[in-house]
Amino acid sequence: MATVPAAAPARPAPARRRRRGPILPVVLVAPAVALLLLFTFAPAVYAFVLSLLRVHVSGGLLGTSTETVFAGVANYASTLADPEFWASLGRMLLVASVGVPSVLILATLFALCLDANRARLTGFSRLAIFLPYAVPGVIASLLWGFLYLPATSPIGGQFIDYFGNTTIFFAVANVAIWGVLGFNMVVLYTALQSIPRELFDAAQIDGASELQIAVRIKLPMIAPAMTLVALFSVIGALQLFNEPTTLKPLTNAISSTWVPLMRVYSDAFVNNDIYGGAASAFTLLVMTVVATVLVNVVGNRLSRRSAR
Template identity: 70%
Template sequence: MRRTNRRSHQYGGFLPAALVTPAVVLLVLFTVAPAIYAIFLSFRRLKVGRGLLGGGKPTEVWTGLANYTAALSDHEFWASLGRMLLIAAFGVPATVVLATVFALCLDAKRARLTGFARLAIFLPYAVPGVVASLLWGFMYLPATSPIGGGAIDYFGTKGIFFSVANVAVWGVVGFNMVILYTTVRSLPRELFEAAELDGATEFQIATRIKLPLMAPAVAMVALFSVIGALQLFNEPTTLKPLANAISSTWVPLMRAYTDAFVDNSIYEGAATSFLLILMTVAATVVVSAIGRRVGRSR
């Protein structure tokens, strides 16, 4: 028996590492290594050789911060960043609020058909982003739109921001709702029963008991939403052939893609991508700090 316990203890320490190793290897190969290589490329550029020795053949040389300076001094980069932040200003609060409201409504005592409602709200998340963007694109087109009757210009210079944000919110609300619904279902039911015995209404229980206890999960959902907003790419890229208001550099990720794979300037594209990584890390730190402060105040 003692030998068996010793063997199980040895295998117990080996088995978790063996199960995690393939995921770690794939993460390093397809995420960490490309990111490091992209950072390396962001400090390089091609230089065309001159004279008899150079032969006009381009060579890769070290350029320091020149690619970053070019990206930060480009007006279009800041314009694309502003468009992304404008969409985030609408999309992030809408995502968090809708996911929270749906989770609280599904957990209400008088809620009916909760299984069907959970599936209906979560189903858009299961639809690939490109497919969802195409579906909404045809709904936005005046000739095929069943909403607005052609009176609303969804692809105008102003309406396009709502159109893109709507597609993004529609696709991720279900996933965030599941996170918040799982959180609220894990809360002790005794608190709600005691509040109900004290005469609290369903609305008061949701806003004064459930919502404060859900604050850490809401902060996590907000963090996911902010990161998703900084990675906005699929929706505007898919809608671009349908909307003249969307250019090839409409948001920062589209600009990085255009630099690297359309204009064949992979070094500037790498610099733009690394700037976005820094912005994502900074946003993560800020949102996490706000979430911790809100959690402590509760």
């Protein structure tokens, strides 16, 4: 009989190596996350803590002793009950009603014009439209302030009162639009450049005009980028501060509490009510988050509808 060779001893199964994700994305994102936590979330938490406090004065009529005590929601109740807070919010919304649609429409129009087949000097045009974004907001407001003043205005300041009670909203909105239009145009132009050119060639073969291509192909495909531009514009409108503050010394139409952030600054650093100012600031922060979520939800729904 043939002998059966003995079976070789079974080798132990190699230990499975744990797959680790790429470390480079984490390293690249870490500085941005650290800055976000340090300069956004930490100040927000600190402002919320301050908003729950108040100064208690004791010592009779002389008020010889002060101490910081817990105030609960008293500062928020005072802010929400202040008619000037709602008036400043209304003025801010009036500026936003002019600025946000104008930025979205003009940025889209400029981006479509630069992306057209017959466009010429696109490099120079992009730089010319984007250049105002590189100018700091305070300097831009000063420049436009001199353009608005009747004594120095080359744009009809002798005949048009740019600092009137009604025209001041358009004057402030114009400065804000001029400063951010170029950045938003670049965002939309970049989105247009990412669309495959074959789609446009096929549409032209089918007899579509440049306008039809822009309306039926380009606009639906850059709808997410348009939502992003609208989001940037709404956040910028809620943070309106530099333009009215810089123009304030030039006109009586702008008060020290003309917009909510000016009211926060006045309460905290002029009236020395740091706790009331913190409550107003955190209230405005909550409104900004709510507005951001609403714009994002509405924009995403419109984007999905346009993609169908």
